[in-house]
Amino acid sequence: MTVRGVVLSALFAALLVVSSFARVDLGFTPVPITLETLVVMLAGALLGARYGFLSMLLVIILLACGLPLLGGRGGWSLFFGPSGGYVVSWPLASLCIGWLGKYVPDRGWRAYVGWFVLAELFGTAWVYLVGVPWLAAVKHYGLTRALLEGCYPFLPGDTLKAVVTAVVAVPLRAQFPPARLTGAEAVVRETSA
Numbered sequence: 001m002t003v004r005g006v007v008l009s010a011l012f013a014a015l016l017v018v019s020s021f022a023r024v025d026l027g028f029t030p031v032p033i034t035l036e037t038l039v040v041m042l043a044g045a046l047l048g049a050r051y052g053f054l055s056m057l058l059v060i061i062l063l064a065c066g067l068p069l070l071g072g073r074g075g076w077s078l079f080f081g082p083s084g085g086y087v088v089s090w091p092l093a094s095l096c097i098g099w100l101g102k103y104v105p106d107r108g109w110r111a112y113v114g115w116f117v118l119a120e121l122f123g124t125a126w127v128y129l130v131g132v133p134w135l136a137a138v139k140h141y142g143l144t145r146a147l148l149e150g151c152y153p154f155l156p157g158d159t160l161k162a163v164v165t166a167v168v169a170v171p172l173r174a175q176f177p178p179a180r181l182t183g184a185e186a187v188v189r190e191t192s193a
Contacts, residue, residue, distance in 0.1 A: 005051045005182035012043040012055035013062075016090075020070040029149035030082040031135065034071070038161040040090045041123035044097025045115060045169035048178030052094035060091060082150075085134020089127045096122040098178065106174055115169045119162035124155075 019035035026033065044052035059069065068074040070087070078084060097118050104114030128151050136146035179185040 001050075002183035005047070005184060006054070008047055008182055009043075009051045009055035009058060012039060012047060012052070013058040015039050016043075016056070016059050017069045021072075023071050026153060029153065030139065031086070031131075031150050031154070032071070032083075033154065033157060035161075036070070036090075037086075037093075037123050037127060037158060038164060040094050040127075041097060041119040041161060041165040042168060044094035044099075044122070045101055045119070045165055046172060046176075046178065047094075047098060047182060048101070048184075049095050049098035051178070051182050052098040053091050056091040056094045060088065063087070080138065082135050082138050083131070084138065086127055086131035088134075089130035093122045093126050096126065101169075101173075101178075107170070111170045112166045115166035116162050119165040120159065123162060123165065124158040127158075 016036055016039040019039050022035050024033040040056060043055045046052075047055060063069055063074045063078055064076065066075045070078065070083075079088065100118055100122075101115070104118065105111045132143070132146045132150045135141065135150040136143055139146070139149075141149070177185075
């Protein structure tokens with residue numbers, strides 16, 4: 001771990017908190033539209049697996065301590081509420097995006113497609129795979145109703161977030177790969193010298 005990596009993890013955790021205040025309540029569902037999953041996707045893509053995971057885990061720990069970070073909400077009641085499954089899925093989503101990102105090409109159209117697919121698989125599909133059954137259990141819904149209230153209305157926006165992740169990740173990673181951005185590159189050079 002590097003100081004720069006930990007600081008960037010804390011900054012992404014703060015960015016996630018700020019993004020949670022940009023929310024739209026739809027009325028027919030207890031799950032709001034937010035920009036949180038965009039930050040989850042970008043944390044994995046830009047910080048890599050370790051620090052992307054750390055940034056999302058930091059948010060989870062602070063929420064569990066009772067800090068009202070997500071749109072003014074926090075504490076254990078958040079985890080046991082309708083959005084709890086989505087929230088607890090974030091660290092693993094970011095970890096998988098960062099870990100599998102090392103197999104995405106650095107440049108060209110394949111890089112954009114690769115980042116889009118990773119963001120969709122883990123920033124969207126994985127989050128729904130955990131969040132929708134959680135919503136169903138908490139609200140005592142059937143799976144169909146949980147999908148109608150916790151998945152389908154959000155798919156277009158989450159697909160757009162995956163596109164934004166790809167558009168941002170490709171040029172930034174070309175200039176600042178995660179090892180360079182987080183300072184891990186310097187640590188490897190020092191230990192091998």
